[in-house]
Amino acid sequence: MRIVNILFSPTGGTRKAAEKLTETWGTETETMDLMTYGADFSEERFTEEDVVVFAVPSFGGRVPSAAAERFSRIKGNGAACILLCVYGNRAYDDTLAEMEDLAKDCGFQVTAAVAAIAEHSIAHQYAAGRPDETDTENLHAFGEQIWQKIQRGERALTETIPGNRPYREAGGGGMIPRPSDTCVKCGICAAKCPVHAIDPEDPADIQEEVCISCMGCTAVCPHGARALHPDAVAEVSEKLKEVCSVRKECELYL
Numbered sequence: 001m002r003i004v005n006i007l008f009s010p011t012g013g014t015r016k017a018a019e020k021l022t023e024t025w026g027t028e029t030e031t032m033d034l035m036t037y038g039a040d041f042s043e044e045r046f047t048e049e050d051v052v053v054f055a056v057p058s059f060g061g062r063v064p065s066a067a068a069e070r071f072s073r074i075k076g077n078g079a080a081c082i083l084l085c086v087y088g089n090r091a092y093d094d095t096l097a098e099m100e101d102l103a104k105d106c107g108f109q110v111t112a113a114v115a116a117i118a119e120h121s122i123a124h125q126y127a128a129g130r131p132d133e134t135d136t137e138n139l140h141a142f143g144e145q146i147w148q149k150i151q152r153g154e155r156a157l158t159e160t161i162p163g164n165r166p167y168r169e170a171g172g173g174g175m176i177p178r179p180s181d182t183c184v185k186c187g188i189c190a191a192k193c194p195v196h197a198i199d200p201e202d203p204a205d206i207q208e209e210v211c212i213s214c215m216g217c218t219a220v221c222p223h224g225a226r227a228l229h230p231d232a233v234a235e236v237s238e239k240l241k242e243v244c245s246v247r248k249e250c251e252l253y254l
């Protein structure tokens, strides 16, 4: 039996939540990184014995397009799939519903779904420091319930995952991080960009129509030299103020 975390986590919040969900299982967990540009995911095949955690952040209430496209190539072959959607305390809208459809289309058996909260990767003051102690307790408890279900040989999801079909329109792009004059052109941002939107020779040269605004480049820059324009962040922060001010908690669907 393989246990595999299949992750798309540009700034690390999704990865943290996935680790917390699975760390009580006491088993060795592999990681498959959907951030890797050019990887051939069509070669990835599972069996009925295997358990995967498919974890993505919610972008505009949807699955990030690059993550959806890459995941859709994997062959589930009846493996159990735990969906984990991580969001920045606004809402996850149709993300889990879209993940459920993607997983079924690849031949996975959806066994459970979790929504968790992590620091907002654009407006960092929202859900700052999350997943925190309460989230960790909740995710550990959810992980244990999921593991017990798997051990009992139960694979089917009995609860209904929230979300609309057709999904809400994808959007939210257009927020392009740019380098400041502390950029040393090391090229790390370009190498790590999941869609190769940044020119490795000149990190100020960005294919704006390719960038998915994932904020990965801001997180990997060792010099803290990449950021959104502060006016853009201030505008988003103001828009999110009301909806993000009430703390949301992690949810489990079994």
Ligand SMILES: Cc1cc2nc3c(=O)[nH]c(=O)nc-3n(C[C@H](O)[C@H](O)[C@H](O)COP(=O)(O)O)c2cc1C
Residues within 6 Å of the ligand: 008, 009, 010, 011, 012, 013, 014, 015, 057, 058, 059, 060, 061, 062, 086, 087, 088, 089, 090, 091, 092, 117, 118, 119, 120, 121, 122, 172, 173, 212, 213, 214, 215
């Ligand atoms: C382009 C973009 C769109 C986002 N849309 C939403 C959203 O619709 N709802 C929400 O609550 N958080 C939203 N967020 C916040 C992320 O879902 C959240 O910060 C998540 O933890 C990021 O995952 P990561 O740390 O693995 O990159 C968005 C972030 C980005 C960059």
